[in-house]
Amino acid sequence: MLGEATITVEDGDLAGVTGLVWKHQELSLATVYLPRTALRLTAHGVGRPDIVMLRATDGPLIVHHRKQSFEMAPRDVILLPSDMMSEIVLPEGGRLDCAHLPHAGITLARKSVDRILLRPFSAECLPLQLLTNYAGYLLRQDHQDKEHASMMVAHFYSLLPVLAQYVAEAAPSAVPQSRLEAIKGMIEENLADGSFSIADVSQAEGITPRAIQKLFSKAGTTFSRYVLERRLVLAKTRILADNAATPISQIVYSVGFNDLSYFNRTFRSRYGIRPTDLRRMTTQTV
Structure with a gap:
């Protein structure tokens, strides 16, 4: 689900690990019963824009992904992109629920999924309860024909926009x-x-x-417009405050511009004056 992974157990080993698995080409579900001790799972990612949904039920769940960290209470859920390394920590071990949503399966629901990535969801969230309860139902269904299984997968994905809409309405801004x-x-x-x-x-x-x-x-x-505006403001501030001690070109490069001519054009367009004229006026005033 998250690519090659290593698991570090604080006390004991993984000899007694058990679990349940449900697999379809467009959705995979798993419940793993891990030892009740601190565990750390380092996953290296799969290099595809797949999604993984995680939930710990017996204790907190801590996830480190890219430069972000998230801490969830028991039964809270988070959706992670599986294309990069992630570190998953279970301070108390126990049951871990996982859902793997391959890129091919989430094509139609992609916009909804992108809106809820890397965001912890409380176990009290009603659409989330529908989703996790349905996943639990799928895990307990051992024998389905292809048509039945595809219908159930489609229903699972139909709940994702409901979850995204709930989030949008609960906190619109x-x-x-x-x-x-x-x-x-x-x-x-x-x-x-x-x-x-x-x-x-x-x-x-x-x-x-x-x-x-x-x-x-x-x-x-x-x-790009916002970044340009902030750089222009910073350059103007330094020109006004510098009292001609630093060459304008040095100020320009120090605020992230790579082209002096481009800076001069955009500065004059923004403020109606050339940087050199602004400095001249400032030094004359002083």
Whole structure:
């Protein structure tokens, strides 16, 4: 589900591990009964845009994915992209429920899934209860013909948009706004890096570039326009505060511009004055 993995057990071994498995070409489910001791699973990813759903029922679940960490209470659920390394920690061990949603299976529900990735869901969430209860039902069904199994898989996937809609209605603006503020904070930290791009944010935040663009679109701008504006503001601030001590070209490169001519054009377009004229006016005033 998450690619090659290693499991570290704090006390004992994995000799007594048991579980249940249900497999279909578009959905796989598993319940694993692990020892009741601290466990750490390091998975290296599968290199495909598949999704894995995880739930620990006997204790908390801690997930480290990319540069993010999540801690869930027992029976809470999280959906992870399976294309990169993840570390899964069960401080108390016990039962771990997993669902593998291959890329081919989630094509129609992809937009809904992208909206709920890397977000812990409380066990009290009603659509989530429907989803997990249905997964439990599938695990207990040993004998289905191909048509019946495909129908059941389709029903499982039909619940994902319901879950996504529940999230959207429960917090229509808080989550996107907090995510946008986090991205803006990352931009501020990397303004000096001329190679910084939306791909860097995508990897760090665990969401697609398209989702990032949607966040900025709702705020009335674009990712690149916002970064440009912040760099122009920072450059102007330094030109005004520097009292001609630092060459303008040095200031330009220090705020992430790689092309001096481009900076001069965009600065004049934004402020109606050339950077050199602004500095001249400032020094004359002083």
